[in-house]
Amino acid sequence: MSSPLTTASPAAPASTSGAGRGAPRLRGTRRHSPDRPRRSLLLTVLTSLIVLYTVVPLVWLVINATKTQAGLADSSGMWFADDFALWDNIRDTFTYHDGVFTRWLLNTLLYVVLGAGGATLLAVLGGYALAKFDFPGKRGVFATVIGAVAVPGTALAVPTFLMFSKMGLTDTPWAVIIPSLVSPFGLYLMWVFATEAIPAELLEAARIDGAGEARTFFTVALPLLAPGIVTVLLFTTVATWNNYFLPLIMLKDPDWYPLTLGLSAWNSQAETVGGEVIFNLVITGSLVTILPLIAAFLLLQKYWQSGLAAGSVKE
Template sequence: MTTVTPAPAPSKAKRLPAAARPRRRSPAGRRSTPLTIAMLAILAYFLLPLFWLVVASTKSTQDLFNSFGLWFSQAPQLLSNIKATFTQDDGVYGRWLFNTVIYAGVSALGAALLAAAAGYGFAKYRFRGHRAAFNLVLGAIMIPTTALAIPTYLLFAKAGLVNTPWAVILPSLVSPFGLYLMRIYSEDAIPDSLIEAARMDGAGDLRIFFTIALRLLAPGLVTVLLFTLVATWNNYFLPLIMLNDPHLYPITVGLSSWADQAQNGGAGASSDMLALVVTGSLISIVPLALAFLMLQRYWQSGLAAGGVKQ
């Protein structure tokens, strides 16, 4: 009787120890020297003017011209510059700062709510002239705001609103780009099934918008709010032609008037006027920076996640 010997099982390849295996670098761990240099150059491009502003705010007008621009002088005087800025012309800078907060805050909140309502309407409702109306909004984005300043002035002059806060606030409430952004965001952030479920529960359109849609639109709403806040805060041309009373000026127009006084030697000009203009410019960016820091987490969060149960 012949005995059949089974064939030996194929031997498994000997695995190398973990320490001897070649390591693959993850995409997050890769480094690109040209890209790093480019990013550092871009960072310097944006931070260098801010650094100059901080340094210049610690100098007197004489030191602004006699010392190196990118470093502090031998006698820094930031606190005295801040005090002089708020006491110049009977403290009118504080009034300008208050005006700017009111103009920018009311305009940003109003523009964000109007853009959210209009964007939600364009995204979730169909009506006659829907496409033509939205194309009109897209066309309005292409028109520069400076081109509309003079017609807006003539319109507000007929209405008797020139030289009032409404002359700055009302034009800032219209944000075609914000409407476009909110329409795109509403299409994905608010499922149609959620709206239908709310309607089946007896909720009306206004209740659905204010209790459901606004919560889901919060990240896009904050984005439009920040864009409008910055645009209104830095707006110069519209308040310049709309306002005549210095007590109604925002910071941009007020600091420009101080700069004109310093250069032309007008009434009320002092030897340290340029230093006050620079210090006032530094103070004016602090509220914007705080607004971005406080609203950043809302801007980046995805509040629409989990809005519909599977």
């Protein structure tokens, strides 16, 4: 009885070691951290499709802006032609029809500076007041703002035209600038941003120190609202820069056209009898038109991202 036990005892460690080497290991749980987020194949595919949907038209625009009118018809849309005519197209775009493209560019800048700038200013003042002051009818104002956000601008274009025609403001720059001053989405965004970005205790401390409401706003609240202001400014600038339907029904004089309406008029020349076909200038003008927006987003990207993320994390 004792000998089997004696012979089995030296083999026990070996069998245990062999079992440890041959047994399958349990797969450890992979930990995901902010530095190594979880990967999703479906999300990657969807994001890639969105990137293609966004980038392919831009690539097409850049490629075809380098072609002459004949090159547009003789070459593939997604590859360059034999002749490189980008600089000639840019020169012809700014000099065609006595340089009317430059006038349209200045008109667009005027509408953006006064319209988008004014809309941002009103949104900042209104959002700060709605966020930090209590007054009768505040709930009604909130419901009105939410309802105005849900109404598309095109639905209000015809009533706006009838109202402005009664006042004799159609076919003037004010017919585009004044409606652009109203931005319900910008007001709502500044309302939400000011509620989270400005502590009430900070305002109370400034008032206790003797600062008036105007000084409190400009010295205390306004610096804290900078990311939100940039975000609203970007949204209103893009909306005013790309505005097409409102100028279409408000303006008849080509000298007051913005870039969107002017390029549409150039594009329509091919459909008129005896009209000059200048698709190469339309494409080049479209490329020149989007460059300021791309530059604005790249330069103000960090403020825009911080403005969108504000209020998402509470300490």
